[in-house]
Amino acid sequence: MASKEVIEPLLPTSSNTIGTRILDIPRSKGRLRRTKSAPHADSPHSETTGTGTGADTCPVPRSGFIFGNLGPSLRRVALVLILYMGIGTLCFYLVRYQIRGEKTNGIVDAIYFTIVTMTTVGYGDLVPNSPSTKLLACAFVFSGMALVGLILSSAADYLVEKQEILLFKTLNAHQNGHCDMTKEIDTDKARNKCIVVFLLLILFIISGTVFLVTIEKLGFIDAFYCVCSTITTLGYGDKSFSTKSGRIFAIFWILISTITLAQFFLYIAELNTERRQKSLVKWVLSKKVTNLDLEAADLDNDRVVGAAEFVIHKLKEMGKITEDDIAPVLKEFEKLDVDQSGTLSTSDLTLAQSS
16 A cells, blocks of 8 residues: 555454454455355255246245244153242242132132242242241242242243234234235334234233232232232232232233333343344445455455455444454465365365364
């Protein structure tokens, strides 16, 4: 370059000294390009539907396309929950005489107390009344919080995904094809989750309020107040479920409604993060490419920027990858590139594996 000024890199490096690139590809290496061993878009592994070509084709969703990466299965979640509830019910039933408060039925009260403890609602209508029972409650509240946070939230996310698909199938039954619906769901996944969970939350608030009014004989304001203090796990305790039928209802309603509210706030945060990321991507793709951008994108210092280098540079600007992410991949590539040609072939892999 004609100017003698030192040009600062466009993107700061996280672990390099000034003027040293973490990705220093020798000039003798060629451009990264698709080799004969690389799968093409029209390979048998890329399934399409329809009789047309180009825009008329769309991927065939495989089993688990929507739900394949969603954590533990419902069977595992149910097993862990049943185990926790069984142990909690047994323990609190055995120490039921060391728990003071409004009693209805020994087993129902034990399950109810386990749920109230697990979800940290803590009404105070049933409280431990001995040192051993208090220590037992402490153990169950910590394990219950871990269960809700690590396992049940994953199950709730799984169910929300299924409700999201069902909702969009119903709304777009006569408007979009299967491919259009799948693309729309993938595009606005966080927003769709917020909508579905919000609707479920409204349903639980209404059902809880109606139940408290009709079965627990509370006034409408008191019932709504009890619902809000319950699902937020505030649990003042001045209003709670005091009848046997009310506590049976509360066993299921408290668990589901509190998790639903937690998921709603989680999806709100996810939606805000997604929107910020989309704004950043839009800004990166719309801004002008300068000489400094080209210099930063030129990973192998050959004064020519290829498609792969340009894509990597843009992904770095979008915050999707960093140079620390690229370095291990490049080292792996250099190990496999036995003949130092800058490309990988079947012979390279054979020589690398044999050595």
